[in-house]
Amino acid sequence: MKIKKTEIKDTFAEAFEMYGARVIITADTKQWARAAAASMTGFATSVIRCKLEAAVECEIPDEDTPDGRPGISVLLFTMSSKTIAGQLIDRIGQCVMTCPTTACFNGLDSEKTVTVGGKLRYFGDSYQISKVIDGRRLWRIPVMEGEFLIDDRFGIQPAVGGGNLIIFGSSKNIALRASMAAAQAMREVAGVFLPFPQGLVRSGSKIGASYKNLIASTNDAYCPTLRSISKETAVPEKVEAIYEIVADGLDEDSIKEAMRRGIYAAADKGAMLITAGNYGGKLGKYHFYLHEIANGKKK
Amino acid sequence: MSVTHLKLHTQPEVPLETEVINPTVFASLSQSGIEHLNVMHGNMKCKLGDFFKVTGKGATEIHIEGDLSGVKLVGAGMSEGKITVDGDVGMHLGVGMSGGEILVEGSAGDWVGPEMSGGRITIKKNAGHMVGSAYRGQSTGITGGEIFVHGNAKNEVGSAMRRGLIVIGGDAGDFTGVNLLAGTIIVLGVLGIRTGAGMKRGTIVSLQDAPMLPSFEYSCTYHPLFLRLYFSRLRANGFRRKIQSQHLSGKYKRYSGDGIELNRGEVLLFSS
Numbered sequence: 001m002k003i004k005k006t007e008i009k010d011t012f013a014e015a016f017e018m019y020g021a022r023v024i025i026t027a028d029t030k031q032w033a034r035a036a037a038a039s040m041t042g043f044a045t046s047v048i049r050c051k052l053e054a055a056v057e058c059e060i061p062d063e064d065t066p067d068g069r070p071g072i073s074v075l076l077f078t079m080s081s082k083t084i085a086g087q088l089i090d091r092i093g094q095c096v097m098t099c100p101t102t103a104c105f106n107g108l109d110s111e112k113t114v115t116v117g118g119k120l121r122y123f124g125d126s127y128q129i130s131k132v133i134d135g136r137r138l139w140r141i142p143v144m145e146g147e148f149l150i151d152d153r154f155g156i157q158p159a160v161g162g163g164n165l166i167i168f169g170s171s172k173n174i175a176l177r178a179s180m181a182a183a184q185a186m187r188e189v190a191g192v193f194l195p196f197p198q199g200l201v202r203s204g205s206k207i208g209a210s211y212k213n214l215i216a217s218t219n220d221a222y223c224p225t226l227r228s229i230s231k232e233t234a235v236p237e238k239v240e241a242i243y244e245i246v247a248d249g250l251d252e253d254s255i256k257e258a259m260r261r262g263i264y265a266a267a268d269k270g271a272m273l274i275t276a277g278n279y280g281g282k283l284g285k286y287h288f289y290l291h292e293i294a295n296g297k298k299k
Numbered sequence: 300m301s302v303t304h305l306k307l308h309t310q311p312e313v314p315l316e317t318e319v320i321n322p323t324v325f326a327s328l329s330q331s332g333i334e335h336l337n338v339m340h341g342n343m344k345c346k347l348g349d350f351f352k353v354t355g356k357g358a359t360e361i362h363i364e365g366d367l368s369g370v371k372l373v374g375a376g377m378s379e380g381k382i383t384v385d386g387d388v389g390m391h392l393g394v395g396m397s398g399g400e401i402l403v404e405g406s407a408g409d410w411v412g413p414e415m416s417g418g419r420i421t422i423k424k425n426a427g428h429m430v431g432s433a434y435r436g437q438s439t440g441i442t443g444g445e446i447f448v449h450g451n452a453k454n455e456v457g458s459a460m461r462r463g464l465i466v467i468g469g470d471a472g473d474f475t476g477v478n479l480l481a482g483t484i485i486v487l488g489v490l491g492i493r494t495g496a497g498m499k500r501g502t503i504v505s506l507q508d509a510p511m512l513p514s515f516e517y518s519c520t521y522h523p524l525f526l527r528l529y530f531s532r533l534r535a536n537g538f539r540r541k542i543q544s545q546h547l548s549g550k551y552k553r554y555s556g557d558g559i560e561l562n563r564g565e566v567l568l569f570s571s
Contacts, residue, residue, distance in 0.1 A: 067527045068547065103524055129502070129565075131483065132462070133528045146521045 001291055006267035006274060008290050013164045014278035015286040018077040019084050020159030020250055022107035025096055026071040036102045037072040039095035045195045048216055052087045053077045053161060053248055055193035066105045073107055075193045077161050077248050084156050085114035093120050103149040110155030117150035160286055163247040163255035166222065167266050168273040172241040178271035179243040182262035189258040191250035204244040239272060252286060260293045304354040307365025313341035314389060315350060318372040322359040322380025322399060330356050374401045393420045415441040425450035431465045432458035449537060457484045468538055476503040479564060485529065487541045498557050498564035506546055506569045515556030520570050522550050
């Protein structure tokens with residue numbers, strides 16, 4: 001199928017089950033909330049080496065945060081419910097508690113919860129104070145500035161990781177412009193985040209390598225420089241650059257909506273071809289078919 | 300939801316003990332069954348119907364009309380439902396309450412919510428002594444729940460309180476939070492003397508300055524962020540006029556005490 005002059009390949013993105021948490025960071029100013037969020041979501045692009053995927057979901061106006069201050073929502077996903085608590089404790093402890101004026105709240109109303117503030121409280125060395133406000137237990141941990149306020153428990157839920165689009169351009173600039181427009185459109189869907197820098201990946205990977213013990217290596221099928229020598233090449237003539245956008249989300253529908261918006265935004269900016277990455281459907285639980293998504297109704 | 304209405308038709312000459320006025324007790328009874336519930340009028344065993352006109356059958360919501368200032372133990376042991384008193388009510392309101400809600404449109408006598416562990420009591424006017432306190436001889440007071448008094452309260456608010464929230468919209472008497480073990484007491488008006496005497500842990504907040512015992516030490520003046528969460532909630536529960544934006548974002552003087560005990564309690568007094 002075609003949208004404007006962009007060909008949409010008849011294929012699907014293969015995504016995986018992950019576990020997600022939503023953390024609300026508040027601070028005296030937006031700048032401090034952003035600083036904490038940036039620190040917390042650093043080195044969190046791919047579970048392959050980072051053990052966690054995370055990014056800012058959105059900024060939250062003062063009136064909608066628990067303490068009435070500027071806030072930022074951060075989504076953090078891991079491959080297992082067993083590893084998410086440790087990541088939350090480490091990242092909140094090292095990146096949010098350390099950041100001036102911040103507080104940290106659970107942003108996911110879920111039956112399943114993990115203890116986070118209840119572990120970080122020990123930093124208070126017995127001077128910490130617990131408060132139960134409206135059925136919600138919080139910890140006040142004394143710090144050099146005053147107190148760090150954090151929820152005792154954070155909700156976690158099954159989530160979807162690895163929704164993706166692969167966007168081809170006749171030049172690097174066109175591919176970049178189309179991909180950035182797609183990323184911008186995809187980020188606007190609530191519950192979705194793009195873990196890579198500005199949402200884009202230039203070093204898309206395939207499973208395995210010619211080297212032993214390497215679990216992932218460059219996706220030679222999509223490297224323009226290897227078009228003439230890679231047996232797997234999928235780079236058409238006249239394509240100079242390709243970018244991948246990876247989208248993680250709290251549920252299937254939000255990923256689908258993000259991909260739909262991304263497809264149309266990229267087509268609008270002159271992408272030559274849009275496809276998606278999969279492993280033949282054998283590894284991931286979720287299959288997002290591009291034609292079905294592109295024909296879907298706007299939400 | 301259906302409501303059982305009680306209307307006081309005979310004023311008791313001596314205190315009337317009505318621990319049977321409890322949504323769980325009413326729930327399975329007919330109108331006649333409710334009228335025949337036993338109450339104690341002094342040392343005389345009487346029927347509820349001897350004092351109240353009952354309308355409606357068993358329901359988990361009870362509405363009571365009349366001057367109940369001589370009626371004790373309303374809502375005792377309550378665990379669910381709602382009781383609304385359209386006037387004043389007597390002592391020991393909601394004793395041992397573990398859930399549900401009691402709303403008093405007038406004032407309440409002494410001992411509001413002693414030994415409470417859950418639920419909420421709201422008094423629209425004033426309350427007597429010992430709001431949310433331990434009974435004499437008991438080492439622990441309330442262990443949960445919320446008590447909101449929109450007017451004034453007398454002495455020993457939250458005595459030996461272990462957990463929960465008590466809010467006094469007006470002034471509090473002497474010995475607020477005496478022997479406090481934990482939990483939070485917020486007084487929007489003026490505190491009496493000897494606040495927090497013997498407290499081990501817990502938090503006492505006032506929007507006014509107060510005289511502190513010498514066994515409390517000043518720590519600093521700072522902005523306790525957690526108060527924003529309490530105050531936002533209280534503003535949504537009828538305290539909006541008394542809690543202004545300066546109280547949400549302002550600084551508080553923090554005193555630690557009581558030095559003769561664990562010294563892990565705090566008194567926070569609004570500064571600016």
